[in-house]
Amino acid sequence: MAQSLYLASLDTKSGKSGVAFGVMDLLTKRAGSVAVFRPIVRDEHTNAGDPVITLLRDHYRLPDPYEDSVGVTYTDVRDDADEALTRIVERYHALADDHEVVLVVGSDYSDVAASVEFNFNTRVAVNLAAPMLLIITGLGQTPADIDAALRFGVGQAEAAHATVLGTIVNRVDPTEVDAVRAAHPGTGVIAENPALGAPTVAELIEAADATLISGDPEVLTRIVGDVVVAAMTLPNLLLRLADDKAVILPGDRSEVLLGLLAAHQAEGTPSLSAVFLTGGIRPAPQILDIVAGLDSRLPIALVQHDTFDMANLVGDVTGSLASGGARKAALVLEGFSAGVDGDDLLDRLRLSKPTVVTPIMFEHSMLGRAKSLDKHIVLPEGAEPRILKAAEILIRRDVARLTLLGEESEIRSHAAQLGVDITGAAILNPGDHEIRERFAKEYASLRAHKGVTVEAAYDTVADVSYFGTMMVHTGMADGMVSGAVHTTSHTIRPSFEIIKTKPGVAVVSSVFFMCLADRVLVYGDCAVNPNPDAGQLADIALSSADTATEFGVEPRVAMLSYSTGTSGHGVAVEKVREATEIVRTRRPGLPVEGPIQYDAAADAGVAGTKMPDSQVAGKATVFIVPDLNTGNNLYKAVQRSAGAIAVGPVLQGLRKPVNDLSRGATVPDIVNTVALTAIQAE
Known part of the structure; x- marks a missing residue:
């Protein structure tokens, strides 16, 4: 019951x-x-x-x-x-x-x-x-x-x-x-x-039956703290602006609209939540051309109500928790906890111990562990909107200490336009002379065998990926997460040059945590190594088993192939067979089986027929693919067809953690990746 x-x-x-x-x-x-x-x-x-x-x-x-x-x-x-x-x-x-x-x-x-x-x-x-x-x-x-x-x-x-x-x-x-x-x-x-209880911009637009004529739709979840009616000249209006205020403006006051946009984007001035143009008066085309040229995220909405009616309507709108997106969710959980x-x-309540691990349980476990560790993570893509939104959630939930890299004025301007609070994060400009010079000397020393001079290194470490990696290398940060904008190569190449692999590990690899409805599986390597040889494949298996253990998944390793046991032959099968023997030699106590087909590894019924005496068959938790082509297609097929949540890729084998985001990463993806990076840092 x-x-x-x-x-x-x-x-x-x-x-x-x-x-x-x-x-x-x-x-x-x-x-x-x-x-x-x-x-x-x-x-x-x-x-x-x-x-x-x-x-x-x-x-x-x-x-x-x-x-x-x-x-x-x-x-x-x-x-x-x-x-x-x-x-x-x-x-x-x-x-x-x-x-x-x-x-x-x-x-x-x-x-x-x-x-x-x-x-x-x-x-x-x-x-x-x-x-x-x-x-x-x-x-x-x-x-x-x-x-x-x-x-x-x-x-x-x-x-x-x-x-x-x-x-x-x-x-x-x-x-x-x-x-x-x-x-x-x-x-x-x-x-x-x-x-x-404050309404969002989207709720006010809906309540007023307004039409969005400019601005970033992603900002519509921004909370409207208060409103001001622009029934005065621009200089007097500017004195009454504040962060998160919405302005109700007669639609024929184009000069005030342009002044508000300029003030909204200027450094050191309040960041508005929205502008509502009343009376159904649409700005002239030449004014809208200027608005478009400013490339502002500030939502501008056209309403048919007159100014007085719009002001009264806004006062009657109460915000809902559901409409506030991730920001209101973070606020309510912060207050509740x-x-x-x-x-x-x-x-x-005396809940019984769960017999399964759901995706949400896995994510909660990661966030809770990360919070208890108090690690410092650097985010090189500091001005990227998804990074800023994730940073606010991470700060409010106290998951990790953060440093955002980039020009401070640009980062704060983007954060203000998005309506996110990054007060708890440090901001560091890679062009900072003192730190840049120190990093250049250290990088030149590390790469002297490649002929890198201090002068050349001075330019290299100004790149945010190199700068962030140097922060991890020197202990200024415990880990790095990047890749929302940059390519995988741009994100992880510096770590190969600077951080390098753990003792006894020959190759950096990756895993995805595949969160199914009732359990979490580990797939490796699905993102880094195109065609590992037997020794590298064994390395990947051992690293993946260690990563599984680190995140609470008991490792039972299946070395995947197109045949099971001794039934098949060929170069591809022999590579997997050799890798399996290397794993057994290097880690005698680790349950490992290979070569084995996926169905025999995952399904107890099939395993009972093909490998009835195996410790792994039918109950594998760590699946090692023979090459990147197989792995990338496997995890995406399971993700799409089984509705699994894929957390990763998680890089493994480095002495200190650096993790790469997909360029399509969502805000929750970024939050999860920062949490798992903090755990790896421990």
């Missing part, structure tokens, strides 16, 4: 969706199969649209169809509460039977009096045998109000024979957090963060 946890708030302003997000983050760390269930939704959300279900399904990649996560509607409860309760229980169990844990998120308090709705939520929790986590709002509440609400909620739940697992006071004035925590030990206390003892909550 699945374990469950019921989140119930006592009012509509508790910020329950943010707490649900934080709790789901905890559950996915400990459980292999997690689902979300809402016993009561609004009538229009029966088949789609409930924001909590959508948010959790999308962010945590929950596989269940939306409709399986829904119990009944408010109309069903009003018509016959007992019948509705019966249906809720039936639908819950239909979902829970296929999962280890179900997070049940109570109703939204949008239909009846709060006390009546809380009582019904309590009845549901009792009938689902789900312990309750009670959430109350601290927004605008005195300590006496908070105390009374906690007593009421716990008293009502216990009177109905519900089990109260814990309580959380959410949205507390930051100045009152310590006092509330001291008055209620054991209760989670989460500070109010206005940014979580600071205010709630997650380990204690999970211990009280």
Whole structure:
């Protein structure tokens, strides 16, 4: 039977969706199969649209169809509460039977009096045998109000024979957090963060039925902190600008629009979130040509409303957590982890030890380990938008200390235009004279056998990849991650010249962690060596086994070929056979099998026929391919056809970690790669 946890708030302003997000983050760390269930939704959300279900399904990649996560509607409860309760229980169990844990998120308090709705939520929790986590709002509440609400909620739940697992006071004035925590030990206390309720540019555009006429669509998830109505001259308006403000501007004020764009891009001036041109007045073509020539990311949207109506409309828009993208997700998790003892909550829930490792569990494990290590990672592509967005998440989640390479003014300007906060990162310009000169002398010394002079080295180390690699080599950083813009060769060639391989390792290679639905496999080498010989293949196998161990995967190594055991012959098979024997000689205790076909390595049924006595066949965790052509196609085929998440490539064999990103890397890819680089550095 699945374990469950019921989140119930006592009012509509508790910020329950943010707490649900934080709790789901905890559950996915400990459980292999997690689902979300809402016993009561609004009538229009029966088949789609409930924001909590959508948010959790999308962010945590929950596989269940939306409709399986829904119990009944408010109309069903009003018509016959007992019948509705019966249906809720039936639908819950239909979902829970296929999962280890179900997070049940109570109703939204949008239909009846709060006390009546809380009582019904309590009845549901009792009938689902789900312990309750009670959430109350601290927004605008005195300590006496908070105390009374906690007593009421716990008293009502216990009177109905519900089990109260814990309580959380959410949205507390930051100045009152310590006092509330001291008055209620054991209760989670989460500070109010206005940014979580602030709308994004996209939400304002949707609410105003506006049309985006300029700007970067990626910036639409930027949070709008405040608005200013431009009903004054430009000099006076500039005095009223601030970071994250949106400007409401009459559409016929083209001179002010151009002034705002210039101010937005100027160094040392506030970075705006958006400009809304009112009255349906589109700027003249020659003005739009100038706007296009400025190549600004600042969103400019055209609205039909007049200025007064637009200002009133903006004031009525409340931002949702789902629309805020990675930034709001990072903010809510930062606040939740600071205010709630997650380990204690999970211990009280007494989750059983998971029998599988899901992609999310693997990612959480990496982030948690990296956070505990406090490593310093250098990111050479400091002005790249994806790098900047990832840096903000890494800083907020305290995954690693970061240094961004590049011109400081350019990096800060790009960050401001994207609306990301990189305050916690160091910024270093490779043209810095003192460090550059020191690196040049060191690089020239390392490459003297190749005739490299200090003068030539001075130019070489100004390149961000060489500069970042020298930071790792000299101990200024623990590892480097690059490749979002640069080629693989540009990223890793400096490491071959400067960092070089570990003792006893002849070749640098790579692995991908292939995160399947219920386990993590290791594939190597799929990115670096085109056609390794037997000795190199053995090296790759040993390095891959070590990498697997380093990341919690018990290594059982399959040396892949087109035949299994002694059934086949030929140059390719003999290479794999020889490599397997080298591995056995160099690492006698390591479970290894080869040559072996993929089906015999991965499928216990096939293994029982082809290699019944093997330690590896049917249960391999590390798959070593004979060449790059096989490996690259293999990992991409599994990724696409099986829906696996590929984490990597992870370079291995270097004395200090340098990792290469795909040029198509997403922000989560970058976050994961920085985390695994930090772990390698340990």
